[in-house]
Amino acid sequence: MRGLIRYLSPFAPDQSGASGVFYDLGGLIVICDAGGCTGNICGFDEPRWFSRRSGIMSAGLRDMDAILGRDDQLVEKLKSAVTRLGAPFAVLIGTPVPAVIGTDFRALGKMAGKRCGIPVLTVSCKGTGLYDEGEEEAYLSLMEAFAGGSGGGDDAGDAAPLKGLVGVIGATPLSTDTAMPPERLSSALGTDRLLCYGAAGGLSAVRRAPRAEKNLVISPSGIRAAEYLRERFGTPYEAAYPLVPRPVIETYPELRGKRVLVVHQQFAANAVREGLAGAGCEDVTCATFFMMKEEYAKPGDARFSTEESFTRFVEGGGFDAVIGDRFLSRAVRGFRGRWIHMPEFAVSGECADVGETGEGPERKSGT
Amino acid sequence: MGNDAYYITAGELAAAGSGQIPDELRSARHLIYSSPATLAFNSPGAQGFGVKRAGLAVPGSVMLLVSPGCCGRNTTLLTERREYDGRFFFLLMDETDIVTGRHLRKIPDAVREVVAACAERPTSVMICITCVDALLGTDMDRVCRKASEAAGVPVLPCYMYALTREGRIPPMAAVRKTVYQLLEKRKKRASSVNILGSFTPYDDDSELYGILRGIGIRKIREISRCEDFESYLEMAEANFNLVLNPESRVAAADLEKRLGIPFIEMTRVYQIDKIHRQYELFGAALGVMVDDSAWMAEAEAAVADFRERYPDAAFSVGEWLNADPFELSLALLRYGFRVNEIFGTVTDVNRIYIRRIAEISPETRIYTNLSPTMLFYDCAGGEDVITLGKDAGYYHPDGVNVPWNDEQQPFGYRGLTRLFERLAEAAGKAEGIS
Numbered sequence: 001m002r003g004l005i006r007y008l009s010p011f012a013p014d015q016s017g018a019s020g021v022f023y024d025l026g027g028l029i030v031i032c033d034a035g036g037c038t039g040n041i042c043g044f045d046e047p048r049w050f051s052r053r054s055g056i057m058s059a060g061l062r063d064m065d066a067i068l069g070r071d072d073q074l075v076e077k078l079k080s081a082v083t084r085l086g087a088p089f090a091v092l093i094g095t096p097v098p099a100v101i102g103t104d105f106r107a108l109g110k111m112a113g114k115r116c117g118i119p120v121l122t123v124s125c126k127g128t129g130l131y132d133e134g135e136e137e138a139y140l141s142l143m144e145a146f147a148g149g150s151g152g153g154d155d156a157g158d159a160a161p162l163k164g165l166v167g168v169i170g171a172t173p174l175s176t177d178t179a180m181p182p183e184r185l186s187s188a189l190g191t192d193r194l195l196c197y198g199a200a201g202g203l204s205a206v207r208r209a210p211r212a213e214k215n216l217v218i219s220p221s222g223i224r225a226a227e228y229l230r231e232r233f234g235t236p237y238e239a240a241y242p243l244v245p246r247p248v249i250e251t252y253p254e255l256r257g258k259r260v261l262v263v264h265q266q267f268a269a270n271a272v273r274e275g276l277a278g279a280g281c282e283d284v285t286c287a288t289f290f291m292m293k294e295e296y297a298k299p300g301d302a303r304f305s306t307e308e309s310f311t312r313f314v315e316g317g318g319f320d321a322v323i324g325d326r327f328l329s330r331a332v333r334g335f336r337g338r339w340i341h342m343p344e345f346a347v348s349g350e351c352a353d354v355g356e357t358g359e360g361p362e363r364k365s366g367t
Numbered sequence: 368m369g370n371d372a373y374y375i376t377a378g379e380l381a382a383a384g385s386g387q388i389p390d391e392l393r394s395a396r397h398l399i400y401s402s403p404a405t406l407a408f409n410s411p412g413a414q415g416f417g418v419k420r421a422g423l424a425v426p427g428s429v430m431l432l433v434s435p436g437c438c439g440r441n442t443t444l445l446t447e448r449r450e451y452d453g454r455f456f457f458l459l460m461d462e463t464d465i466v467t468g469r470h471l472r473k474i475p476d477a478v479r480e481v482v483a484a485c486a487e488r489p490t491s492v493m494i495c496i497t498c499v500d501a502l503l504g505t506d507m508d509r510v511c512r513k514a515s516e517a518a519g520v521p522v523l524p525c526y527m528y529a530l531t532r533e534g535r536i537p538p539m540a541a542v543r544k545t546v547y548q549l550l551e552k553r554k555k556r557a558s559s560v561n562i563l564g565s566f567t568p569y570d571d572d573s574e575l576y577g578i579l580r581g582i583g584i585r586k587i588r589e590i591s592r593c594e595d596f597e598s599y600l601e602m603a604e605a606n607f608n609l610v611l612n613p614e615s616r617v618a619a620a621d622l623e624k625r626l627g628i629p630f631i632e633m634t635r636v637y638q639i640d641k642i643h644r645q646y647e648l649f650g651a652a653l654g655v656m657v658d659d660s661a662w663m664a665e666a667e668a669a670v671a672d673f674r675e676r677y678p679d680a681a682f683s684v685g686e687w688l689n690a691d692p693f694e695l696s697l698a699l700l701r702y703g704f705r706v707n708e709i710f711g712t713v714t715d716v717n718r719i720y721i722r723r724i725a726e727i728s729p730e731t732r733i734y735t736n737l738s739p740t741m742l743f744y745d746c747a748g749g750e751d752v753i754t755l756g757k758d759a760g761y762y763h764p765d766g767v768n769v770p771w772n773d774e775q776q777p778f779g780y781r782g783l784t785r786l787f788e789r790l791a792e793a794a795g796k797a798e799g800i801s
Contacts (some may be wrong), residue, residue: 003470004477005457006484009446013437028739030398034498034529037437038401044441050403055742057398063530066502081398081739096435097530100465100502127437128462327443349443 005307007331011289012174012346014125016045017134017221018093019056020172021142021198023048025206028081028090029056032074032103037095037127044349045131047179055087066101075112082116088203089145091121093134099126121145131174131346132265132291135221139169142198143225147209148233159211167212167235168196169222175265176218176243177345177352184353185218188242197225209233216240220266220291239296241271245352248272248323248342252279255321259283261314263324264344265290266297272323272342273298287313290346307331325350372744378729380713381722392713392735395533399737404710404758407687416566419495420445421542422525423454424566425549426596427490430525431481433458433470434497438527456481460499468503471510475517482518490596491521491549501528523548536617544618546590552626553603558585561602563619563630564611567591567774573781574662578646579609582655607631611778635778637690637698637786639666642779662780669787670702677794681705683749683763685756686712686736688771689782693720695755698783700727708732710758753794767797 015031019041022029031038038058042049049056059074078090092112094105109122121141125134166189171181178184182200186192195205195212209229215237217226226237252275260281262269269286276284287302289310304310314322314332321338322329327348329339343350373391383389390396399405419442422430432439436459445451458477464470478492494511507524515522526541528534536544543563560579562569568591569575579587586601593599608630610619619630631652633645643663650657673680682699684706686692692711697720699706706728712735713721724731734741736758749763760768769789771777777785 001458001473001477001480003459003461003473004480005459006481009443009455010436010439010457010459013435013440015437016440028398031401035399035532036498036527036529038399039406040437040440042401042403043406044444049401053402053742055739056401057739058401060394060397060399060737061530062395062533063501063528066498066530077396077398084740085742095437096465096497096499097502099462100499126462126465127435128460128465130436 002306007333008307008328012045012131013040013127014129014131014134014137015093015095015123015127016041017131017136017172017174018091018123018125018138019134020046020131020174021135021138022091023054023056024052024199024202025142026088026202027055028078028085028087029054030059030074030078030090030092031057031095032059032061032092032098033095034058034061034097045174045346047173047345047351051179055085057081061097066097069101069103071103071108071111075108075115078112078120079116082118087118089119089121090116091123091138091141093123093138094125094127096127098124099128119145130290132219132221135170135172135175135219136224136291139198139222139225140228142206143209143228146203146206147229149207161213161235162211163213164191164193165212166191166194167209167215167229168194168199169215169217169225169237170219170267171196171199172219173351174346175221177245177343177350178243179351180353181218181243184243210235214238218243218267220293220296223293239267239270241267243352244268244271244275245342248340249275251323251340252276252281256280258320259318260285261317261319261322261324262286262342263310263322263328264288264342265346266292268342268344270296285317285319371740372734372742373738373740374708374732374734376729377709377721377725377731377733380733381725381729385715385718388713391738391740392733394712394735394737397737398739400739400741402736402741402761404685404687404741404761405736407758416539418525418527418538418542419455420451421539421566422493422495422523422545423451424546424590425491425493426593426599427487428493429454429456429481429485429489429491430493430495431456431458431474431477432495432497433460433474433477434495434499434527435460435465438497453486456484465499465503468500468505471505474510475514478514478518478520478522482520489520491523492518493523493525493545495525495527497527498530501526501530521549537614540614540617543615544621547602547618547622550600550603550622550626553601555606555627556586556604557606558583559601559605560584560587561605561608561628562587562589562611563608563615565589565591565776567776569611569776569778570781570785571775573778574659575609575778577662578649578657578659581658582650582653603628609633611635611776635690635782637695637783638701639663639670639698639780639783642666642783646779659780662784666780666783666787669784669791673787673791673794674703676791678703679705680790680794681707681752683708683710683752683754683759683766685710685754685759685762687758688756689773689777690755690771691717691720692756693717693724696720696731697723697727700724700731706731707752708734708759710734710736710756710762712737753790767793769793 105122105124113120182196210233292303315334325344326341343352511522610632749766
């Protein structure tokens with residue numbers, strides 16, 4: 001049956017993705033929920049939550065708020081918090097509750113912005129989408145609101161690009177499987193001349209976006225924002241994923257001549273494919289449960305929309321090895337090949353750098 | 368951003384009188400800050416038991432969570448635990464479902480598939496539904512009946528309605544009622560009693576068991592100690608139910624109505640005279656004498672021993688623990704210790720404790736974990752306090768922390784004794800605690 005999950009469990013949802021983009025920007029992040037969605041985001045999908053504070057709030061909606069559509073009360077709560085905390089901006093993120101009652105987020109954002117006197121962004125998540133859909137909308141709204149704006153220092157706005165300065169889009173824990181994307185990227189790329197939008201440097205980094213010589217897009221969720229920046233500021237972009245875990249790279253020579261399936265977010269899977277090709281392994285298929293951009297796919301690549309389609313694809317594909325999060329192997333009990341673990345935080349909630357860097361989230365039992 | 372965390376002293380709060388709880392302490396009046404200290408509030412089962420885990424208290428049951436994907440996300444961790452392996456299934460709703468409710472038609476077939484996928488036939492299937500169905504007004508009893516007919520096993524609804532958290536029957540009270548729904552009327556046994564309250568057992572050495580056996584009870588049942596479905600069904604033969612958590616009151620009332628099992632209620636408290644008084648009242652209700660003297664003496668000795676070693680101990684008490692933070696704070700104050708701070712949710716129920724706290728320690732500061740201003744709580748300077756509760760430990764990472772939130776439940780004198788044993792152990796390990 002479509003939609004029935006027997007062996008796996010749901011992946012990181014859209015509101016977690018949206019929240020992750022804003023987590024380190026110093027604004028108020030308001031999850032329009034009753035509390036449970038916020039708990040899920042913070043307690044499970046946000047590894048930075050246990051080590052770094054952020055103004056992430058639940059709207060604390062109750063049944064009568066939803067039934068009566070009391071948006072005005074939400075706005076008053078927001079205004080009170082903005083006044084007390086002095087936040088430079090706020091973002092309202094949707095969940096299933098506003099989706100059911102048909103909340104007009106654009107109107108809500110405008111009303112809240114007027115009342116609070118600060119920019120109020122909105123991301124109309126529904127809880128039915130996956131994290132990258134939330135990230136995509138969040139990055140786009142972030143860039144539309146702040147890229148090139150004042151407050152980014154004397155080199156923001158219309159100033160010319162700086163040689164060697166690279167913008168990074170998509171470097172969230174959910175897309176990179178690490179609680180420290182900027183640090184890991186600096187180390188992997190050998191430079192600290194990075195503008196990791198949403199991950200380091202706060203709003204000022206976003207405002208400096210026009211100064212980037214090029215943008216590096218780490219995950220498909222960043223493509224739309226990269227296209228926006230290219231159209232607006234002429235900044236070129238390229239897709240790349242420089243964070244493939246070392247233990248995975250070390251297996252490449254062993255896979256020469258094998259038929260390999262890589263299951264991960266598309267750009268990470270593509271990076272593994274390139275690495276395998278370099279080691280003489282040419283028969284590689286990439287697949288994902290998340291967003292798949294056709295222009296970055298090769299013939300035979302797959303996107304799974306159900307657990308069942310994943311099971312069929314793996315068990316019937318004749319693969320010698322699968323590279324992917326070991327949590328997925330629960331659904332392919334008939335697969336007899338080798339499983340090489342490549343953690344995917346949005347799938348299992350496991351960071352790739354736990355143990356390697358010593359920093360990882362404290363995990364809690366679920367409901 | 369910048370500001371100070373909001374607090375009010377016990378003296379100020381008590382002086383404000385009933386009905387005058389400041390807006391800052393009322394969660395409905397402000398956004399709810401999410402910090403690790405509030406995990407238990409924002410995701411009730413993210414520590415201990417939430418609706419999903421609680422619904423599986425019935426031996427041999429499995430759960431089908433019918434919801435958008437986000438509601439089942441953190442269940443990933445539960446599925447990694449051996450006792451829940453193969454017991455969670457998900458029917459994901461899409462955008463059309465959440466507007467039209469068409470997912471309801473799929474449930475009977477989904478339940479049939481779930482039953483077929485289980486290695487052993489489940490004793491029951493729990494359908495867990497969430498805020499979406501609360502808003503759609505779904506008649507889940509009817510859906511469950513159809514699913515039961517289709518699959519040939521009992522199917523029960525579990526309402527994970529966060530939207531109704533402060534409603535007449537909150538989700539955790541509703542699920543406590545659900546897990547006893549499969550009990551059917553049986554002949555009563557005078558020597559049988561059920562303990563209702565927790566989804567994990569009370570401490571094995573709790574005096575509760577000794578006291579009950581002392582008055583002739585031979586079978587003491589708790590749902591968490593039922594090893595199989597038959598032993599669960601035997602709970603229906605109880606002569607009375609002993610309710611140890613107010614959230615079980617609805618379940619107890621339902622069992623009284625359906626199966627004719629009356630109930631007696633006791634509360635977890637840490638004031639020794641109140642524990643004693645409860646047992647006196649318990650005995651009076653049953654017409655028996657309860658001899659609790661040995662356990663009482665043991666608890667008094669534990670408190671006295673700690674006081675002798677740490678007479679100037681100062682506490683910071685949180686709410687993420689097995690206690691009412693205000694009652695526990697009052698107990699600590701009455702035992703002669705200082706309580707600098709309480710992180711708690713002020714309700715009409717605990718205002719009586721706050722008045723007493725104000726009499727003894729009017730300067731005790733009361734914070735609410737949920738206030739947005741807690742974003743700016745200054746964690747520095749907590750080296751000289753003992754923190755009780757995981758949330759208090761979060762705010763004072765340099766202090767001595769006793770989380771006191773084990774799944775095994777403390778109660779009564781033995782709970783108090785164990786608490787002070789833990790405190791002594793933790794304080795003994797630390798330096799700088801006088």
